[in-house]
Amino acid sequence: MPLRDALMLTCSSLVPKQASLVLTCAFLALTGAALLLPSPASARQPSADAQDSFEGRITYYAKKFAGRPTASGERFDPAAMTMAHRTLPLGTRVLVTNLANSRSVTVRVNDRGPHIGSRIGDVTPAAARVLGMTGAGIADARLEVLGTPAENRAAR
Secondary structure, eight states: OOHHHHHHHHHHTSOTTOHHHHHHHHHHHHHHHHHHSOOOGGGOOOOGGGOSEEEEEEEEOOGGGTTOBOTTSOBOOTTSOEEEOSSSOTTOEEEEEETTTOOEEEEEEEEOOOOSTTEEEEEOHHHHHHHTOTTTSEEEEEEEEEEOHHHHHHHO
16 A cells, blocks of 8 residues: 555544644645655755765774775775775775875775764775874865776776
8 A cells, every 4th residue: 555545544534623633644645645756857966976076084994993894895904095985886996185284095995984974984094194194093185086996997
């Protein structure tokens, strides 16, 4: 049974003399039906994956995670030039620039995170050293997408 019909059945079983209740039920039925309809392409917001660059705070992984599996299935290697990002496809190459000192490094997304809402990425300790952020542990950075896995394969 469609959601709209279920809401209408529920609403029709209530006391119809209460106008506000009837209006509320009608609103819920229409809203529920609208939620089931696909949104037009023009109304959709682009996903974070569609962006070419992001700015925000990054941190680096603790070495204690060495050897643990990442989202890609690889083992975490503190010496590798990799990073975690919430939405970019695994395998995406990203240029990370520390905005405080303009130092940059190219990394590959191989994990998901960070799991702290205000941060946009986690890099390995090796990448953090190149970026000059090991002392503070956190840096304001720009992430620029250099290529997704599909683009990387096409370039070969």
